[in-house]
Amino acid sequence: MTKAIKCDSSGIRAIKDAMETLSGNWKLPILFSLSGGAKRFKEITREVEGISDKMLSKELKNLETNHLVKRTVYETFPPTVEYEITEHAETLFEVMKALRDWGQNHRKKIIGK
Amino acid sequence: MTKAIKCDSSGIRAIKDAMETLSGNWKLPILFSLSGGAKRFKEITREVEGISDKMLSKELKNLETNHLVKRTVYETFPPTVEYEITEHAETLFEVMKALRDWGQNHRKKIIGK
Numbered sequence: 438m439t440k441a442i443k444c445d446s447s448g449i450r451a452i453k454d455a456m457e458t459l460s461g462n463w464k465l466p467i468l469f470s471l472s473g474g475a476k477r478f479k480e481i482t483r484e485v486e487g488i489s490d491k492m493l494s495k496e497l498k499n500l501e502t503n504h505l506v507k508r509t510v511y512e513t514f515p516p517t518v519e520y521e522i523t524e525h526a527e528t529l530f531e532v533m534k535a536l537r538d539w540g541q542n543h544r545k546k547i548i549g550k
Numbered sequence: 551m552t553k554a555i556k557c558d559s560s561g562i563r564a565i566k567d568a569m570e571t572l573s574g575n576w577k578l579p580i581l582f583s584l585s586g587g588a589k590r591f592k593e594i595t596r597e598v599e600g601i602s603d604k605m606l607s608k609e610l611k612n613l614e615t616n617h618l619v620k621r622t623v624y625e626t627f628p629p630t631v632e633y634e635i636t637e638h639a640e641t642l643f644e645v646m647k648a649l650r651d652w653g654q655n656h657r658k659k660i661i662g663k
Binding site (some may be wrong): 446447448449450451452453454455456457458459460461463465466469472484485486489503504525528529531532533534535537538539540541542543544545546547 | 559560563564565566567568569570571572573574575576578579582583597598599609616617626636638641642644645646647648649650651652653654655657659660
């Protein structure tokens with residue numbers, strides 16, 4: 438019999454809320470890239486393979502609205518902009534680690550490498 | 551300084567793989583509902599608030615392809631069909647628990663309840 442975890446409607450709603458906030462394939466990889474420390478736009482595009490500038494800029498704005506990313510503009514000439522994850526986003530580390538481990542395990546199961 | 555977790559390109563790809571497999575707002579809530587044990591179609595639609603029959607049937611097919619759900623047809627009259635999560639899907643429990651806890655915490659942070 439499958440090992441059950443307590444499944445109730447508030448649990449289902451919480452998971453749906455989380456998935457809606459983290460929706461799409463890019464938000465968590467961006468946060469994971471920023472979990473290594475503050476980065477500039479170009480550094481993030483280099484680390485998150487395959488993301489377009491347009492998509493990254495859209496997702497960064499969304500992550501800012503959800504209090505997950507902080508944007509800082511430095512008064513250099515020309516001005517430089519850095520992105521870093523907020524303390525609230527750090528609470529996502531458990532989710533990121535669980536997804537990373539599951540993703541590696543799933544890839545081995547499905548395509549055997 | 552933010553508490554860093556080891557961020558490398560294989561970690562980013564693994565998270566992207568996981569998010570692509572679990573994409574959309576419904577797959578994890580469906581799996582979470584099935585984590586309470588095998589269920590029939592109508593039972594799942596009752597538990598996963600707001601999901602349409604069309605969406606549930608599409609997502610169940612996708613979850614079967616990804617070895618996450620098993621479909622069993624019983625030779626009753628009329629035949630009855632049950633869905634249950636596979637052992638492979640049980641490895642998602644950590645992800646589901648982390649997302650549920652984060653979803654509840656995020657809801658409090660963003661809308662204060």
